[in-house]
Amino acid sequence: MRQVDDPDEVVRHEPPGCAKCGADLGEAPVVGTQRAQVFDIPPIKMHVVEHQMVARRCGCGAATRRQGPDQVNAPAAYGPVARSVMVYLLMGQFLSRGRTADDLSELFGAPVSAATVAAATTRAADDLAPFLSLVTEQIVAAAVAHFDETGLRCQGRQAWLHSAFTDTFALLYAHPNRGKAAMGAYPGAEA
Secondary structure, eight states, rough: OOOOOOOOOOOOOOSSOTTTTTTOOOTTOOOOOOOOOOOOOOOOOOOOOOOOOOOOETTSOOOEOOOOOTTOOSSSSOOOOHHHHIIIIIIISSOOOHHHHHHHHHHSSSSSOOHHHHHHHHHHHTTTHHHHHHHHHOOOOOOOOEEEEEEEEETTTTEEEEEESSSSSSEEEEEOOOSHHHHHHTTTTTT
C-alpha cells in the first residue's frame, strides 16, 4: 500500500513531555513528523429516507395525492444502491442468495431475505432490456459476428451457453438446448 496525499482525517500525537528531563514541550519547536496512515472502512449503516406523499382536499371535494419517486413502490423498500450491492455480491462475487442476504443483514444491520436478493436480481435484469436491445442491434448490423455454444451445468442439468459477439459487443444466453432453435430463442433474436 502507498500513503495518500489527502487523508480523510489527520490525528496529531504530541509528546507528553521531554523524554530526558520531563519539561513541557507545548511551545517547543517541531523538529520532525513521522507519518503513518491506517486505511479502514467506516462503520456502515443503512441510510433511511422517508418519502411522504401528501394528499390535499380541494374546495371542489376531490383529494389529490402526489406520487412518489419510482424507487418508492412499497411502504418499505431497498433503494438502488442497496439493490446494486445485492446484485454485485450474487452475480459478481458468486455468493448464493442466502449468503448474500446473510452478509448484507450482518454488514448493514438491516433484514435482507434471499427472496429480496432474487427480486433485486430480476429487477436489474429487467432494467437491462433497452441495453440488450441496443447490443443485439449492433451485433446484427456488424459486418462480422461470431456465434458459439459451450456446455455447462445449470441447476444440476446439462445446458448450453450461447454467445454472439463482435469485437465490441457480446451477448451470452443459457438455454437447455443447443443449435439454431436455441439461438433463436434468445430475447431479441428476431432482430
